Amino acid sequence: MGKQPVKLKAVVYALSPFQQKVMTGLWKDLPTKIHHKVSDNWISATLLLGPLVGVHAYVQSYQEKEKLAHRY
Secondary structure (H helix, E strand, O other), rough: OOOOOOOOOOOOOOOOOOOOOOOHHHHHHHHHHHHHHHHHHHHHHHHHHHHHHHHHHHHHHHHHHHHHHHOO
């Protein structure tokens, strides 16, 4: 059993430089979209960001105490 070559057809998609209004839908009502995302997922965001902020504060405090420890 040998390898047999397979012919592939390539399809290339491109936007015309004259059609610049294609991407405007992404930025339309952006504050409203962000507000809906946050209000729908505030519990998940709190559970994610709470421990991250706590760990960051603890590390900063620990490093500051470590810097000052040699003074005594």
